[in-house]
Amino acid sequence: MSLKQLRCRAGLTQEALAERSGVSVRTIHGLETGTRRNPRRSSLRQLAEALALTPPERELLLEPVGPGPVAGFRPVPRQLPPAPRGFVGRDSALAELADDLLLVVGAGGIGKTALAVHWAYRQLDRFPDGQLFVDLQGFCPASSPLAPLTVVRGFLDALGADRGRARSLADHTGLYRSVVAGRRMLVVLDNAASDAQVEPLLPGSPSCTTVITSRRSLPALTTRYGAHHVPLTVLSDDDALALFVRRCGESRVAAEPASVVGELITGCGGYPLALATVAGRVHRHPGIPLAEFVTELREVGLAALDADDPSVSLPAALSWSVRALTGPQRRLFGRLGVAPDPDIGLPAAATLAGVSIPQARRMLRELAEASLVARGAGDRYSMHDLVRRYAVQTAAESA
DSSP: OOHHHHHHHTTOOHHHHHHHHOOOHHHHHHHHHTOOOSOOHHHHHHHHHHTTOOHHHHHHHTSOOTTSSOTTOOOOOBOOOOOOTTOOOOHHHHHHOOSSEEEEEOOTTSSHHHHHHHHHHHTGGGOTTOEEEEEOOTTOTTSOOOOHHHHHHHHHHHTTOOOTTOOSHHHHHHHHHHHHTTOOOEEEEEEEOOHHHHGGGSOSOTTSEEEEEESSOOHHHHHHHOOEEEEOOOOOHHHHHHHHHHHHOHHHHHTSOHHHHHHHHHHTTTOHHHHHHHHHHHHHOTTSOHHHHHHHHHHHGGGGGOOSSGGGOHHHHHHHHHHTSOHHHHHHHHHHHHOSSSEEEHHHHHHHHTSOHHHHHHHHHHHHHTTSSEEETTTEEEOOHHHHHHHHHHHHHHO
């Protein structure tokens, strides 16, 4: 927060602050406009006392200025990753992204990050003071979830803040919230593992907008902070086809029988990651007819959507969601996959799991919060076809 913002927050004119602090109006004016680049630290301390600043705010005001940026000035971070190419659909989800704390929840590979980044680029004019972005690696095969202290330190560095005497997570969070207070910024916390990982990274200022993506529902964010929950499901058939065409090219798709294209789209189940994986293979092998890719999907199943890079593999994405479950939850997940009906009631699920109905309800709630099952009316629970295939595989491996 700049000196001017601190002064206005205190309800003081430059003259009133000068009288209260003993610092001249000329010096205060120079600090606020940037024409005074080398103020005496004693003057800054007097201003801090007069404004009754918190310790983190005092640290910011007393940072050495030198020949570079003026006191109160901060860099404007632009950390968004490249905008996703070929983004289609999601009109209803985009319409829901209209709050200052947003939680986008869905299964791995469903397109949460693409939605958040696409929306962010459409809203750039709302965030002239910068955009912070971090992949929290909540479900990453190559590493553990990032520690909040590591993330907030990175944010402070990007904001040009001197971390000074800050040591603990609370120190850094307080400093971070002081830096962004009053600034119109976007903070994107992608791939979050838990409420505890996210909470220290929330800016305290209502001028900032925060978008969180996660495979889990993170109920504490909605309960404590009123986060707007935006569930993300698979693409419609029309949007899935549009995405596939954009990735492969209209001429490539038009040259194939419509029935073959339709079966290939159906085999991907509306998952953007699955569609992108298949479209990438089709694009790299222009001489292979789509019917061969359809056969591979039919015969190999979910393994046809695998990739050497686990970050773009749908089976890998599902596997890391399942690894986060407890043993009993994982067993129930596998048994739900081999259940004969497309959905199942609570008593039948309890029988499958060999537990009481209250225990089954808790386990199913956890599976739903992990975006592995969907709860419907009347305590009915269902799985997406691709998730069911993975559940069947899980059941076979545990057997």
